[in-house]
Amino acid sequence: MADTGEVYNKAIKKIRLERPQTRxxxxxxxxxxxxxxxxxxxxxxxxxCVFPLCKKLQKNLPLTLMALPALVVMFxxxxxxxxxxxxxxxxxxxxxxxxxSEWIGFKNFEFLFKTSDxxxxxxxxxxxxxxxxxxxxxxxxxxxxxxxxxxCKRRAKIYQTIFMAPYFLSWVVVSFMMFSLLxxxxxxxNHLLVYFGFDSVNWYADPSKWPFILTACQMWxxxxxxxxxxxSTLTGISNDYYEAALIDGATKWQQIRRITxxxxxxxxxxxTILAIGxxxxxxxxxxxxxxxxxxxxxxxxxxxxxxxxRALKETGNVGMASAAGLYQSLVGFVLVVGANLIVRRIEPxxxxx
Numbered sequence: 001m002a003d004t005g006e007v008y009n010k011a012i013k014k015i016r017l018e019r020p021q022t023r024x025x026x027x028x029x030x031x032x033x034x035x036x037x038x039x040x041x042x043x044x045x046x047x048x049c050v051f052p053l054c055k056k057l058q059k060n061l062p063l064t065l066m067a068l069p070a071l072v073v074m075f076x077x078x079x080x081x082x083x084x085x086x087x088x089x090x091x092x093x094x095x096x097x098x099x100x101s102e103w104i105g106f107k108n109f110e111f112l113f114k115t116s117d118x119x120x121x122x123x124x125x126x127x128x129x130x131x132x133x134x135x136x137x138x139x140x141x142x143x144x145x146x147x148x149x150x151x152c153k154r155r156a157k158i159y160q161t162i163f164m165a166p167y168f169l170s171w172v173v174v175s176f177m178m179f180s181l182l183x184x185x186x187x188x189x190n191h192l193l194v195y196f197g198f199d200s201v202n203w204y205a206d207p208s209k210w211p212f213i214l215t216a217c218q219m220w221x222x223x224x225x226x227x228x229x230x231x232s233t234l235t236g237i238s239n240d241y242y243e244a245a246l247i248d249g250a251t252k253w254q255q256i257r258r259i260t261x262x263x264x265x266x267x268x269x270x271x272t273i274l275a276i277g278x279x280x281x282x283x284x285x286x287x288x289x290x291x292x293x294x295x296x297x298x299x300x301x302x303x304x305x306x307x308x309x310r311a312l313k314e315t316g317n318v319g320m321a322s323a324a325g326l327y328q329s330l331v332g333f334v335l336v337v338g339a340n341l342i343v344r345r346i347e348p349x350x351x352x353x
Contacts, residue, residue, distance in 0.1 A: 171285025
């Protein structure tokens with residue numbers, strides 16, 4: 001094995017021949033040679049340097065410190081609890097704890113798949129979320145383009161604030177607002193129906209109307225947030241593109257089709273892939289608070305999350321709830337990877353990874 005001193009001399013000669021010896025390059029050369037001298041690692045004349053990582057951390061120290069609280073929170077509440085996934089395969093007992101509870105295999109998963117409501121909760125969860133993803137994409141992109149085309153930017157900011165405000169409301173608040181509209185006795189909507197000569201409707205006992213009510217409430221509450229995401233992309237488009245299109249005689253629709261939408265496409269793909277990853281997760285507040293736990297509405301409002309909550313509340317089976325959470329996570333992971341694979345085959349530059 002060659003002596004460390006010989007490795008040092010060969011490495012420094014090779015690097016000096018390859019690059020001009022400016023002051024900066026000389027400093028980098030010494031750093032690389034020192035790392036090779038310290039660790040004695042040199043493969044085919046190339047020096048492996050271990051110090052750039054430390055230099056990058058030192059250079060980005062303020063940003064690293066800013067991100068540290070978020071990283072700690074993510075570790076504590078996202079990664080550390082993953083040890084509890086074994087509860088999905090155990091009959092949990094509080095005195096015995098997580099590790100001492102009896103191992104029962106896949107029996108907790110049988111509760112989800114062998115129940116008579118398995119088809120209903122799966123259908124509702126997937127269909128509602130697929131509809132929400134499609135409508136959110138179409139409406140948010142349309143609203144973002146419309147706000148971006150307004151000449152009065154002050155008015156655009158006012159509209160943007162109005163659209164964004166419902167996003168900050170809790171579903172509990174929204175459920176009381178809807179109850180004041182749909183109540184059988186005192187609801188504003190029923191008063192209007194009676195005033196115009198129609199019969200009042202018992203909204204909380206009629207399942208046929210609730211798919212439309214849930215969809216409308218979901219769009220009203222969340223569309224503003226998605227619109228802001230697309231507006232942030234539109235603000236980065238240079239006006240030079242639109243000026244050149246005007247000179248060429250392009251209409252407003254042609255500008256949107258040939259300039260705006262291509263710039264929005266990467267953001268649309270990313271947000272859609274992320275939404276597909278959560279297609280098996282339902283918004284608990286929407287499906288639990290808004291129908292006010294009405295039993296007659298279960299066929300159209302019962303989803304995986306509400307079903308697990310009600311079952312856990314009645315039976316206290318923690319293992320079953322853990323099995324449902326693990327199943328949702330695995331399905332979401334497969335969907336994200338699959339959707340990204342499809343996007344990568346069609347347009348590699350727009351894929352997440």
